[in-house]
Amino acid sequence: MTTTLEAKNEARIVRASGFTKFLRKWALQIALTIVAILIWLFFLWRAPTTFKSYDIYNSLMLTTPFFALMAIPQTIVVIIKEIDLSFPSVMAWGVAAYELVFVATNNVWLGFIACLLAGLIAGLLNGLIVVNLGIPSLIATIGTQYLWRGVVMISTNGKGSGMVEVKDTVLYPLLTGKLFGKIPMEFFWVIILGALAWFFMNRHQYGAHVYLSGDNEDSARLMGVNVNSTKIIAFCLVGLVAAFAGFMVSESLLFFWPTMGDGYLLNTLASVFLGGTSVFGGTGTIYGTVVGAFVIAIIQPGIVASGWLAYWTQLIYGFIIVVSVAVQAVLRKRFI
Amino acid sequence: MTHVLELKNVSKTFGEVAALHHVNFHVGSNEIVGLLGDNGAGKSTLVKIITGYYQSDPGGEIYWKGEKIDHLSVPMARDLGIEIVYQERALADQQTLWRNIFLGREITNSWGLLDIQKMRNETKKLMSTVMGFTSSAVTPESTVGTFSGGERQGVAITRALYFEAELVMLDEPTMGLSLSETKKCLDFVAGIKAAGKSCIFIDHNIFHVYPVVDRIVVIDRGTIAGQYMKNELTLDELLDRLYRVAQTGSLDQNQSATK
Numbered sequence: 001m002t003t004t005l006e007a008k009n010e011a012r013i014v015r016a017s018g019f020t021k022f023l024r025k026w027a028l029q030i031a032l033t034i035v036a037i038l039i040w041l042f043f044l045w046r047a048p049t050t051f052k053s054y055d056i057y058n059s060l061m062l063t064t065p066f067f068a069l070m071a072i073p074q075t076i077v078v079i080i081k082e083i084d085l086s087f088p089s090v091m092a093w094g095v096a097a098y099e100l101v102f103v104a105t106n107n108v109w110l111g112f113i114a115c116l117l118a119g120l121i122a123g124l125l126n127g128l129i130v131v132n133l134g135i136p137s138l139i140a141t142i143g144t145q146y147l148w149r150g151v152v153m154i155s156t157n158g159k160g161s162g163m164v165e166v167k168d169t170v171l172y173p174l175l176t177g178k179l180f181g182k183i184p185m186e187f188f189w190v191i192i193l194g195a196l197a198w199f200f201m202n203r204h205q206y207g208a209h210v211y212l213s214g215d216n217e218d219s220a221r222l223m224g225v226n227v228n229s230t231k232i233i234a235f236c237l238v239g240l241v242a243a244f245a246g247f248m249v250s251e252s253l254l255f256f257w258p259t260m261g262d263g264y265l266l267n268t269l270a271s272v273f274l275g276g277t278s279v280f281g282g283t284g285t286i287y288g289t290v291v292g293a294f295v296i297a298i299i300q301p302g303i304v305a306s307g308w309l310a311y312w313t314q315l316i317y318g319f320i321i322v323v324s325v326a327v328q329a330v331l332r333k334r335f336i
Numbered sequence: 337m338t339h340v341l342e343l344k345n346v347s348k349t350f351g352e353v354a355a356l357h358h359v360n361f362h363v364g365s366n367e368i369v370g371l372l373g374d375n376g377a378g379k380s381t382l383v384k385i386i387t388g389y390y391q392s393d394p395g396g397e398i399y400w401k402g403e404k405i406d407h408l409s410v411p412m413a414r415d416l417g418i419e420i421v422y423q424e425r426a427l428a429d430q431q432t433l434w435r436n437i438f439l440g441r442e443i444t445n446s447w448g449l450l451d452i453q454k455m456r457n458e459t460k461k462l463m464s465t466v467m468g469f470t471s472s473a474v475t476p477e478s479t480v481g482t483f484s485g486g487e488r489q490g491v492a493i494t495r496a497l498y499f500e501a502e503l504v505m506l507d508e509p510t511m512g513l514s515l516s517e518t519k520k521c522l523d524f525v526a527g528i529k530a531a532g533k534s535c536i537f538i539d540h541n542i543f544h545v546y547p548v549v550d551r552i553v554v555i556d557r558g559t560i561a562g563q564y565m566k567n568e569l570t571l572d573e574l575l576d577r578l579y580r581v582a583q584t585g586s587l588d589q590n591q592s593a594t595k
Contacts, residue, residue: 025477205448212439215428220428222389223440224410282430 028276030106032288036295039320042300049304055295056305060297061187062252065263068190068293069245071271072197073237075289078272080214080234081281082137084126087242087268088261089148092121094243095256096152099161099197115247116240122148123239135217137235152258161256163250176252186248190290193241198286210234215282270296274321338402340365340503341386341418346396348381354390355381357558363503363534368525368548371538374582375442379538379559380423386414386536387420414441419501421492423508423538429481435460436480437495458498466494486517493524504528505536510544522548542578546571556581578582 023030044051045307072089075083097118122144130141162226166172177185201207212220213227220227242261275292277284299320300313339362348356356378363369373379384390385398388408392398398405400416407578427436434455443451443458459476463469467490474483480491489509506525506565510518523533527550539545545552546566553572554561562579 020469147459203450205442205444206449208435208450209440211431212428212435216426217427218424218439222387222410222413222422225440266402282428286461 001027007091008038027289028283029285029291032274032276032295034293035323036291036318038296039298039302043302043306047307049303050301050305056301058182058184059301061184064247064293064297065184065186066298067246067267067273068289068290069193069248070238070264071241071268072190072286073274073291074268075235075272075277075284075286076197076210076234076236077137077200077276078277078279079281080210080231081217082231082234083269084123084137084238085146085265086126086141086144087238088263088265089145089152090119090122090239090242091246091249091261091264092152092256092258093122093148095248095250096155096258096259097243100155100245100258102165108166112171112247115243119239119241119243119246120167120236121239122243123236124232126239127235129186130227130235131231154302156258158258160255161194163254163256166251172251175248186252189248190293193309194286194290196278202284203222206230206233211282234263267293267296270317272323338365339399340367340376342399343382344391344399345384346382346385346395346398348378348385348390348396349393354558356385359385359555359558359560361534361553361560364551366532366534367551368529368535368549370545370552371536372540372542372545372552372557372578374559375540376557379555379557380507381558382555383420383507383536383538384432386413386503386505387418404523410440414499414575417500417502418505419496419503420505420509421489421496422507423511425488426490427480427488427491430479432461432477433480433491434476436491437462437498439495439512449469462498464495466497467491477556479578486514487522489513489521491516493521501533503534503536505538507538509537509538510539510541517586518544541572542575543562546574554578 014039029238039263042198046066050056070091073085074084093176094115101114102108126144127145129135130137133140147152152250175185177187179185201210209220209225209227209230211225212225213230217227218335232251233331249260271293272284272289273292274295275285275288275290278287279306296317299316300310303316337468342362344360346356346359346361350375358376359381359382362466369380371379381390385392385396385408388410391407398408400418405412405416426439427437431443434452437459438455439585444456445451461472463476467487469487469490474487480488483491493506493509506521507523509525513521520543525535525537529550537545537549550566551565553565554577562577569577
């Protein structure tokens with residue numbers, strides 16, 4: 001039987017409709033999707049010739065994955081309230097490791113494994129420095145960014161090298177071919193990695209520990225979560241995927257250059273934060289990051305196709321990021 | 337008689353500070369122990385050693401039901417049946433209720449895959465049976481950061497109870513609670529006794545502690561200053577002794593507070 005007090009308390013509750021509850025639960029993802037669609041519609045209106053052609057979408061599917069892939073594990077690191085700025089150099093370091101092993105063994109697969117291992121080790125180093133030495137990840141990874149770039153320049157003597165040998169292996173069509181003769185494999189790798197990351201973040205205990213550690217590290221430790229290994233794994237993932245992305249970039253051009261990766265830093269980070277991942281930790285989604293990456297990617301070609309100077313790109317990036325984050329904040333306050 | 341928990345010669349040093357110094361402490365079966373002391377006395381350090389969060393300095397020994405436990409860790413303590421409701425509640429504000437209930441002890445299969453539906457269902461059951469969340473506005477998906485102080489306390493206590501602890505420790509559980517919430521908390525402590533479990537109740541407020549405990553342990557500056565069965569002294573006598581300890585560091589009546 002309901003007491004008077006319970007009846008009073010219930011009467012105070014503003015009943016939420018099913019639709020409002022849906023909005024509340026998916027506010028960030030909905031906001032980002034709306035922003036992405038609006039931007040696309042805007043460019044479709046401004047430059048219909050370009051945006052009604054498959055070529056622009058093919059180009060986006062070819063180029064966006066190079067930083068979208070790295071944005072996915074970076075999302076995990078930021079959710080856990082850390083950051084990894086070394087990945088542009090690790091991209092190059094992974095391929096440099098491939099070159100070293102290939103030259104020694106003449107085996108592309110061994111070289112590829114060495115590439116991935118090199119990235120993993122770079123990530124592990126970051127994790128150990130941050131966790132065991134207690135150095136803030138911002139500082140630690142700026143340091144390792146220089147470290148790995150230095151290693152690459154020394155090991156390659158600052159010179160690039162061809163990777164034609166990869167063309168004769170299944171790695172070439174697997175990483176940079178076209179599915180059904182039309183859709184770039186690079187795009188599918190983003191979907192595959194995104195799906196895997198989503199699964200582990202939402203359906204596996206590791207993901208639960210990532211969210212909890214980022215939300216309140218002290219609480220997580222008090223309740224027995226191994227925050228240290230959770231962080232180290234996150235850094236390892238960034239290193240591994242950065243090396244993979246670096247190999248993919250080099251393979252697509254059949255050429256490796258030791259300064260590769262430098263141009264991806266801002267786009268990768270922008271994708272993460274535009275996608276709704278909080279710099280304060282504890283919240284963020286893989287879906288948001290992937291959509292955010294394609295929003296970032298579409299801006300520059302959209303601006304150029306609309307007849308504006310490319311200089312407007314930075315301004316528009318900043319505007320879209322501020323507006324998107326503001327919309328997310330408003331929706332979070334309204335519905336959460 | 338074998339105690340549920342016994343600490344022998346336990347010390348804990350942080351740098352140059354001896355937070356605990358050769359402490360001998362025990363909790364009997366179905367006993368509620370009130371642990372009292374001033375700020376910085378070492379109460380929280382003591383319970384964190386019991387939960388396995390901190391490790392005692394070398395030389396300290398911990399016994400659980402008469403068996404010596406080496407290298408006690410948080411998961412190990414939980415497996416033994418030791419649960420704690422922390423002063424800071426140890427909740428993740430941006431996460432959902434069900435994630436907080438199962439924080440660090442998610443229900444998974446052998447591959448680590450979460451059984452989310454089970455955790456949601458268990459949380460829903462606990463909401464009405466233990467937490468007293470009868471309002472339809474609160475669901476297992478509700479974010480804990482939106483809860484009141486009493487509701488957050490309810491979540492933390494439910495978490496301790498759900499895993500069938502034999503020893504429940506409450507670290508300042510009534511802090512920040514309303515009158516009705518405080519009463520619920522004290523009723524909960526009485527319920528622990530009725531269920532045959534043991535409890536360590538840490539609080540500054542002697543008026544909350546005294547009515548519900550069997551024995552009182554006073555800790556001061558990292559050492560046990562005194563222990564009393566509740567029926568040995570009145571509340572006023574206890575207050576007097578606590579004041580003397582705080583002022584002089586000793587329960588000796590001859591020592592003046594002005595020294």
